[in-house]
Amino acid sequence: MKCLLAAAALAVGLTAAATAPLSAQQFNEAAVKKSVTQADLLAVVGSLGHQVIEEGEAGEAFLVAQSEDEINYILIGTACDVNDVPGCQGIMMQVRYDLPPGTSLETLAKANMDQAALNTWADFGDNTLGFTRYVVLDYGVTMANIRENVNVLLALVFEAYPVASGEEDPDAAEISASAP
Numbered sequence: 001m002k003c004l005l006a007a008a009a010l011a012v013g014l015t016a017a018a019t020a021p022l023s024a025q026q027f028n029e030a031a032v033k034k035s036v037t038q039a040d041l042l043a044v045v046g047s048l049g050h051q052v053i054e055e056g057e058a059g060e061a062f063l064v065a066q067s068e069d070e071i072n073y074i075l076i077g078t079a080c081d082v083n084d085v086p087g088c089q090g091i092m093m094q095v096r097y098d099l100p101p102g103t104s105l106e107t108l109a110k111a112n113m114d115q116a117a118l119n120t121w122a123d124f125g126d127n128t129l130g131f132t133r134y135v136v137l138d139y140g141v142t143m144a145n146i147r148e149n150v151n152v153l154l155a156l157v158f159e160a161y162p163v164a165s166g167e168e169d170p171d172a173a174e175i176s177a178s179a180p
Contacts, residue, residue, distance in 0.1 A: 026039070027043040027046060027047035027143060027147075029147070030142060030143070031143045032140040032142055033137055033140060033143060034085065035080075035087030035089045036061060036077055036137065036146070037061055037077075037088070038055065038056065038061045038062070040061075041062075041075045041077065042055070043143065044143065044146050044150060045063065047143075048147060048150065048151070050066060051065060052064070053072060060077070061075075061076070061077025062076050063075050067154055069154070071095060071154055071157065072095070073094065073150070073153065073154065074092075074093070074094045075091060076094070077091060078091065078134075089137050090134060090135065091135045091137070091146065092134055093133045093134070093149060093153045094130055094131065094132045094153075095154070095157045096128055096129070096131075097128070097130075098127060099124065099128055100129060100164075102165050103122050103164055103165055107163060107164050107165065107166045108120055108121065108164055110164075111160045111163040114160065115156050115159060117152060117156060118131050118132070118133055118153065118157070119131070119132040119133070119134075120163075120164045129164055129165065131153065133149055133153040133156075135149050
């Protein structure tokens with residue numbers, strides 16, 4: 001399972017960042033955020049003890065980080081500087097892989113049905129399998145909630161990947177579903 005990050009890096013125009021985890025001291029789990037900046041995203045990653053692999057240019061809310069399980073994930077600020085609100089009012093959280101040969105429209109549909117908290121998708125032209133979680137910050141959420149959404153994304157990818165990639169054993173799924 002090889003992550004596709006080069007295309008995202010080229011599209012966003014990244015600059016190199018430190019590879020060591022950021023200090024969790026910047027993270028205030030009780031702080032309520034109606035919008036986020038790059039510093040907020042960096043604080044979330046630091047609080048998880050994850051490494052920042054790349055980050056966006058000045059003024060962008062974008063980064064690529066790596067978990068302790070070596071899963072690369074992307075945090076992208078969305079709806080930025082609109083309606084007189086500074087910062088980004090949404091966060092797109094993604095994990096992307098090279099498209100496995102067993103991925104089909106049927107496996108994607110099953111993965112989406114099995115894990116409603118995660119959007120599983122594929123770009124068959126670019127050979128990408130992706131998993132997305134989107135967080136709306138309207139009216140405010142805590143930094144702890146943002147961090148937990150990253151944890152949910154990473155946990156559900158472990159469950160959704162085998163289904164989406166066609167690696168899940170259908171006989172095993174039927175047996176476990178019919179077991180008492």
